[in-house]
Amino acid sequence: MPDRRWENDLTVLLTADQIRARVTEMAREIAGLYGPEEDLHLVAILKGAFLFLGDLVRAMDRHVTLDFMAVSSYGKGTRSSGEVRMVKDLDAGLEGRNVIIVEDIVDTGLTLSYLQEILRARSPKSLRTACLLSKPSRRQVDVKVEHIGFTIEDRFVVGYGLDYGERYRNLPYIAVITD
Ligand code: 5GP
Numbered sequence: 001m002p003d004r005r006w007e008n009d010l011t012v013l014l015t016a017d018q019i020r021a022r023v024t025e026m027a028r029e030i031a032g033l034y035g036p037e038e039d040l041h042l043v044a045i046l047k048g049a050f051l052f053l054g055d056l057v058r059a060m061d062r063h064v065t066l067d068f069m070a071v072s073s074y075g076k077g078t079r080s081s082g083e084v085r086m087v088k089d090l091d092a093g094l095e096g097r098n099v100i101i102v103e104d105i106v107d108t109g110l111t112l113s114y115l116q117e118i119l120r121a122r123s124p125k126s127l128r129t130a131c132l133l134s135k136p137s138r139r140q141v142d143v144k145v146e147h148i149g150f151t152i153e154d155r156f157v158v159g160y161g162l163d164y165g166e167r168y169r170n171l172p173y174i175a176v177i178t179d
C-alpha cells in the first residue's frame with residue numbers, strides 16, 4: 001500500500017474528476033471564441049496556475065502560444081496583504097494578440113486587477129481572464145473575470161497548483177486543510 005499519510009489532514013472539496021470535466025468545458029468555451037486562424041496566447045500566472053494551464057491547453061484542439069508571469073503578494077500564510085510585486089515578466093510582447101490570463105484563484109481581486117492593468121497597457125487585441133476558482137465573498141475590488149471554473153466559499157484551499165507553504169501543489173484534487 002502506498003503511504004498516503006501526507007493527505008491525512010485534508011478534506012476534498014473538488015475531486016480530480018470534477019476538475020477535469022469543468023476544465024474541459026472551459027477550454028471549449030474559450031477556444032470557441034476565436035477562429036481557427038486567429039492567434040490565442042495564454043499567459044499563466046506562476047506558480048499556482050501550472051496544472052490548470054496544462055489541462056486547459058491539452059483540452060484545446062487548436063494552435064495556442066504560451067507565456068508565463070510570476071507575481072508574489074507580500075506576506076506568507078493564508079492571507080495576502082494586497083501588495084503585489086512582479087517576480088518574473090513575460091518573455092514576449094502582447095501587442096495585437098488575443099490574450100487570456102490563466103490564474104488559479106481570485107480572492108480579494110487585487111492580484112488580478114494589478115495583472116489586468118499592466119497587461120492591458122501592452123496593447124493586446126483582446127484580453128480575457130480565466131480563473132479556476134473564485135471566492136466572491138472576499139472581493140475588495142470589482143475585477144472582471146470572464147471564465148470561472150468553480151465558485152467556492154471563503155475557505156483556504158490547497159491542491160491542483162495551490163499551495164500552503166509551497167506544499168500540496170501536486171495534489172490532483174482541491175482540498176481544505178482540516179486541523
Ligand atoms: P487576491 O489578490 O485575489 O486576494 O489573491 C490571489 C492570490 O492569493 C492567488 O493567486 C493565490 O496565490 C492566493 N490565494 C488566495 N486564496 C487562496 C487559497 O484559498 N489558497 C491558496 N493556496 N492560495 C490562495
